[in-house]
């Protein structure tokens with residue numbers, strides 16, 4: 001990976017793979033069905049043991065609970081970690097509201113610093129653009145917070161290709177959280193961010209559909225209160241049919257589905273980081289197995305490339321029918 005696309009903590013000595021971050025949304029235990037917080041803590045601690053130092057969270061996640069869990073992990077060794085959080089989305093009762101004015105972003109950052117018990121964040125991002133506030137105004141607010149040394153880097157999330165073009169003309173290598181995977185193929189957004197952004201892929205397993213557990217069966221397998229009922233892919237017959245076929249192909253070829261999906265994502269052009277959100281130990285194991293697959297087969301690119309993995313080599317190691325199926329994606 002090109003050097004300018006890599007983000008590191010102040011003390012990078014324990015970082016093994018700066019392109020793999022762990023997301024903490026579902027770890028807060030709200031909206032994802034039955035949850036065991038102690039297990040999520042084990043996931044965080046085990047990820048650290050395995051050399052992961054990049055963690056993504058947000059004040060919005062589980063009303064701040066995800067940030068509070070992360071605090072326990074980074075406590076006493078702050079500089080080893082790259083802590084990324086976000087502002088601009090808040091809970092108003094049971095409703096989600098956009099609040100990304102300069103004042104609100106500043107207030108939310110202070111609350112986040114308090115919950116994490118830290119003096120600075122490595123990265124603070126606009127969670128989603130606020131339709132009432134021009135993106136540029138939110139960006140200027142983030143830059144001001146950076147000027148006050150409360151954050152090392154500022155970033156953005158969920159911009160369209162058009163919004164990138166309009167708002168980041170003058171910028172280079174701004175971290176951008178992009179929803180991208182074989183179901184949600186937003187390659188156009190990654191392409192637009194080639195120069196301007198560090199493209200960080202969020203929701204790589206489409207909230208579990210692309211995993212191997214119960215949630216991979218879609219809406220029928222989750223409770224009526226699960227927030228994933230709002231994800232249209234969980235009830236889309238074409239997505240579910242395509243996903244079932246992916247399960248069959250992986251079974252026929254004795255390949256781990258998570259390894260295949262993560263390899264496909266990391267080999268796409270202009271993917272600079274990937275942020276899966278495991279909340280159970282077996283899910284972290286699946287991610288570590290995917291890394292072993294990439295590393296054992298020497299798929300990881302060297303310094304000059306603009307992707308995590310070599311596309312050419314990845315295609316050689318993923319069975320052709322699985323690769324074609326991932327490339328094609330569901331009919332949407």
Ligand SMILES: NC(=O)c1ccc[n+]([C@@H]2O[C@H](COP(=O)([O-])OP(=O)(O)OC[C@H]3O[C@@H](n4cnc5c(N)ncnc54)[C@H](OP(=O)(O)O)[C@@H]3O)[C@@H](O)[C@H]2O)c1
Nearest residue numbers: 023024025026203204205206207208211215277278283286
């Ligand atoms: N900026 C933004 O707007 C934004 C939006 C979304 C996410 N994010 C970031 O991206 C991270 C990941 O996204 P995500 O949580 O939406 O989706 P994800 O990583 O695609 O899926 C997470 C869910 O998938 C299931 N799963 C099954 N196998 C898994 C495995 N091996 N590894 C991980 N998960 C597995 C788990 O649910 P079950 O246990 O129910 O099976 C888990 O809660 C978040 O934690 C957050 O940091 C940012």
